Amino acid sequence: MNIIHFIGYSAVHPSDFLFEMTNAPGQYTLLLVSTPVHFLLEGQWQEYPAGTAMLYAPGQPICYRACRETYQNDWLRFSSDDPLVTQFPLMGVPFPVSDTAYCHNLIKLLTWETSLSSADSELTISHLLQVLFLRLRQDTIRRETSTHAPQLLHLHKKIYNSPYLPWSIRSMAEELHLSAGYLQILYKKMFGVSCMDDVITSRIRMAREQLAYSEKPVAEIADSCGYRNVEHFCRQFRQQTGLTPGTFRRRALETLAAPFDAKKDGSREFPESGLSTGHAVTNYYGGPSHYNVAGSDLPSDVLDTQGNILPPQVEED
Numbered sequence: 001m002n003i004i005h006f007i008g009y010s011a012v013h014p015s016d017f018l019f020e021m022t023n024a025p026g027q028y029t030l031l032l033v034s035t036p037v038h039f040l041l042e043g044q045w046q047e048y049p050a051g052t053a054m055l056y057a058p059g060q061p062i063c064y065r066a067c068r069e070t071y072q073n074d075w076l077r078f079s080s081d082d083p084l085v086t087q088f089p090l091m092g093v094p095f096p097v098s099d100t101a102y103c104h105n106l107i108k109l110l111t112w113e114t115s116l117s118s119a120d121s122e123l124t125i126s127h128l129l130q131v132l133f134l135r136l137r138q139d140t141i142r143r144e145t146s147t148h149a150p151q152l153l154h155l156h157k158k159i160y161n162s163p164y165l166p167w168s169i170r171s172m173a174e175e176l177h178l179s180a181g182y183l184q185i186l187y188k189k190m191f192g193v194s195c196m197d198d199v200i201t202s203r204i205r206m207a208r209e210q211l212a213y214s215e216k217p218v219a220e221i222a223d224s225c226g227y228r229n230v231e232h233f234c235r236q237f238r239q240q241t242g243l244t245p246g247t248f249r250r251r252a253l254e255t256l257a258a259p260f261d262a263k264k265d266g267s268r269e270f271p272e273s274g275l276s277t278g279h280a281v282t283n284y285y286g287g288p289s290h291y292n293v294a295g296s297d298l299p300s301d302v303l304d305t306q307g308n309i310l311p312p313q314v315e316e317d
Helices: 100-116 121-141 149-161 169-176 180-191 195-213 218-224 230-241 245-257 279-286
Strands: 002-014 018-022 028-033 037-041 044-048 052-056 061-066 070-080 268-270
Touching: 002 100, 002 121, 028 100, 052 121, 061 070, 070 100, 100 121, 149 169, 149 180, 149 195, 169 180, 169 195, 180 195, 195 218, 195 230, 195 245, 218 230, 218 245, 230 245
Parallel strands: none
Antiparallel strands: 002 070, 018 061, 028 052, 028 070, 037 044, 037 061
16 A cells, blocks of 8 residues: 655755654655755765655654755655565665656656546556656666766667667767767666667667558658668668568568457467467567677568569468
8 A cells, every 4th residue: 555645846945945854653755856955864964966866764854955055856755565665775875866857757647646536546656656666776776877877868768769860879979978989888888788779779669660550661661760771771670670671561460460369378369370469479579689780681572673662562371
């Protein structure tokens, strides 16, 4: 059971702001600060930067204050018996949050849901609070978070939201005011994949959706996903998915058109295609997360002898 007693976001206070109280038994207080803050820890004031979070346990003294002209934070006071909260790794210890925008938006949603008091509010609040603490738990494990983490996360989101942009290591490095080499080191360390591999993954992801759910020609899809050379697109598509764009489209259409049978374990099976919603479909759509980008032979079923794009062919039984 998760019960929110008080909650607010983007609360702004003047430079003389000081908050001091003791948590009531059974109640937790979570802070996410948007400006630098002073926490009173073991009798001493210690400054922490914007993007810091703090979870106070039930019965724990709370004391923090502004240390600049203005102070701003998101906060909630709540009761919970969820192990994600009760067994949180850091209690009463400030820690950096890598994606403050993500957590801020979750707190906003929690604030709005708390104000609605609808029939489903209790369940919605519990799920949102679980998502919030799952994300915060990741940050307690990643103690060596880079000072560039917010910039890297912003770049990561931008790549997946706009894969069609003319991405390059140089342009990314300039955007983050880092050297190209240092950016690649930081990015690989944070996301486990290189910048350009992420660009390719996001482009192929967009191409898969357009092949499956639109009638656009392959050349048009390649261009809309950021490829200026359709042959290069076809190579990378096959390297990541194991299929040519034409074959992928045919199988996707077959899968969408085929009836399915519900199995006892809840998965679905498509009898005509041999695909299911389990392992096979996951691999079919997802493909490997790491792959060779050196190139390979051009798929023969994509271009004709004059180098023109062939329309998708539907195989006859």
